[in-house]
Amino acid sequence: MKIIKLSLELEKNLKGLEDIILIPTMGNLHEGHISLITEAKKISNNIILSIFINPIQFNSKNDLESYPRTLDNDINLLNNTDVSILFNPSEEDIYQKNSKLSYKMPMISNELCGKSRPGHFKGVLTVIDRLFKLIKPSYAIFGKKDYQQLYLIKKFVLESNLSIKIIEAPTIRSTNNLALSSRNNLLSTKDISNAIGLYKQLQICASSVISGEKIYDAELNAKENLLKGGWEIDYFEIRRQADLKKPTCNDLKLVALGAGYFSKIRLIDNIEFCIPATN
Ligand code: PAF
Numbered sequence: 001m002k003i004i005k006l007s008l009e010l011e012k013n014l015k016g017l018e019d020i021i022l023i024p025t026m027g028n029l030h031e032g033h034i035s036l037i038t039e040a041k042k043i044s045n046n047i048i049l050s051i052f053i054n055p056i057q058f059n060s061k062n063d064l065e066s067y068p069r070t071l072d073n074d075i076n077l078l079n080n081t082d083v084s085i086l087f088n089p090s091e092e093d094i095y096q097k098n099s100k101l102s103y104k105m106p107m108i109s110n111e112l113c114g115k116s117r118p119g120h121f122k123g124v125l126t127v128i129d130r131l132f133k134l135i136k137p138s139y140a141i142f143g144k145k146d147y148q149q150l151y152l153i154k155k156f157v158l159e160s161n162l163s164i165k166i167i168e169a170p171t172i173r174s175t176n177n178l179a180l181s182s183r184n185n186l187l188s189t190k191d192i193s194n195a196i197g198l199y200k201q202l203q204i205c206a207s208s209v210i211s212g213e214k215i216y217d218a219e220l221n222a223k224e225n226l227l228k229g230g231w232e233i234d235y236f237e238i239r240r241q242a243d244l245k246k247p248t249c250n251d252l253k254l255v256a257l258g259a260g261y262f263s264k265i266r267l268i269d270n271i272e273f274c275i276p277a278t279n
Contacts, residue, residue, distance in 0.1 A: 001078055007093050007134050010263050011205055013085060014135065018110040019044040020240060021167075022137035024128060025052040028068040028182035028199040029077050030086070032172040036141050049078065050131055059279045063214050063266075068185050076270045094130050101126040103156055108244050113259055113268065114146050121152050128153055130166060138264070141167040145179050147257060147270045149245055157264030171269070174197075179269045191263045198269050202256045204274040209238060209254070215247065226260060234259040235267070241272055252277060 004010045014020065021040045025033055035050075040047045051074060058064035069089065078086055101122060108114070109121040141152045152168050170250070172180045180194050189196060199220040208218040215238045223236050239246060239255040252275045259268040 001081075001083050001086055003075065005088050005090065005093070007089060009095075010085070010087055010089075014048075017046045020046045020048055020135060020138070021051040021129060021139040021141060022082075022135050022170055023047065023141050024131055025049060025051055026067065026182065027074050028185065029074045030069050030182065030184075031181050032145070032180035033083065034077070035172045036143065036169050037081045037083060037201055039167060040139075040141050043167065045082070045084070047083045047084045048087055048135055048137065049083045050135075052087075052089055052131075054094075054123060054127040055091060056095075056126060057120050059117045059120060064185065068182055094127065096156050099126065099130055101129055103160060105131070106155060106210060108148075108154070109152055111245065112235055112239070112257060113241070114148070114238065116259075119150065124149055125152065125156050128156070132162060132184040137164055139165045140168055143169050143171060144183065144210065144267065144272075145171040147255060148244060161176060181267065181269075183265050183267060186265045187263060194229065195262045195267055197226060197231065198258050198260065198262075199271075200266060201225055202258055202269055202271045205236075205238070206254075206256050209256075210273060210275060212253045222256075222258070225256075230262065233263040234261070236260075251275075262276075 002013060004013060021044045023036050024278050037047060052066055055064055060071055103125060109141065114121050142153060144150060150168060157166055158165050174180060175198050177199050178184065178192060184192060205218045205222040207216055219236055219238060221269055226233055236258040238254050238256050239252045241255050247254055254273045255270055257270040
């Protein structure tokens, strides 16, 4: 695996490469990222993984500063994988010129995670746009854990007429079903066993709605249980899979999404589900 820090050097190394698949990350790699590499390998041998802690997608200095930085471990982990190039640019290099995003952010970027993290998704799309322009991948792969991020990236690619195929990878969970996230490293062992409450409530909420309970009641019940379990809730909502808008009674393909703070650490998760057409 080549480790490249400069975009100019990256461009030289990418010349002539076909079917590039990009895995954008912010490092602190775990099994979830390894699963993205496994998925990528099914598509192409030219796998570029980027590690860049993107300051403009953080809402607070504290969150940015406490984000785990583990480059040496990440490199050790990547050395045993099929990644061809690790791109680890500096902030100056990524945002050197023409880095302003000319895409009009959709309204949905201000809801769910975007409501409590103003500007977050603009920061995400800005860095993704920079990476796409530099690397010109044929494919890019993202996990479904960041459901709203994945939706907005797909929408951005579609509306910007980019010929990049976005590959969606399933959420990877630990044995107790906690969605893997770099932020889990900030939780104590005791917190980790309690943080699973979010996934449990998503499951209960989805099955209640499938069995005919009203969405509002199922959401309320989940929120009450999370509060009792020590969560500070950011949001807990059922939306449509297709556009993340609030569902009407005709919508069958839904997703339950939740975000909150457990021991001051922000965690998110989601579950897709379908209402049987006969309900
Ligand atoms: O999901 C992430 O780790 C980040 O938001 C991403 C997509 C790498 C952009 O910085």
